[in-house]
Amino acid sequence: xxxxxxxxxxxxxxxxxxxxxxxxxxxxxxxxxxxxxxxxxxxxxxxxxxxxxxxxxxxxxxxxxxxxxxxxxxx
Numbered sequence: 001x002x003x004x005x006x007x008x009x010x011x012x013x014x015x016x017x018x019x020x021x022x023x024x025x026x027x028x029x030x031x032x033x034x035x036x037x038x039x040x041x042x043x044x045x046x047x048x049x050x051x052x053x054x055x056x057x058x059x060x061x062x063x064x065x066x067x068x069x070x071x072x073x074x075x
Contacts, residue, residue: 009067013060020056024049 027049029035031042 009063013063016059016063017056020052020054020059022052023055024052027052 026035027045027047029045030040030048031045032040034040036044
């Protein structure tokens, strides 16, 4: 494959992982700050933080599986 394709894939992989971390930190901010309501909202923040971790860990793996299946088909 072309180096440009690999460069774009690396950028996308990094951005997906970074978006998961940003979602995690937003969840932590919801827990500990007055972002959503006064005194924080631990239940909502925990859900958002967990979704951020799941996104940061699983989304890049799903991307890799997609790219591997496309390579196997010859696309």
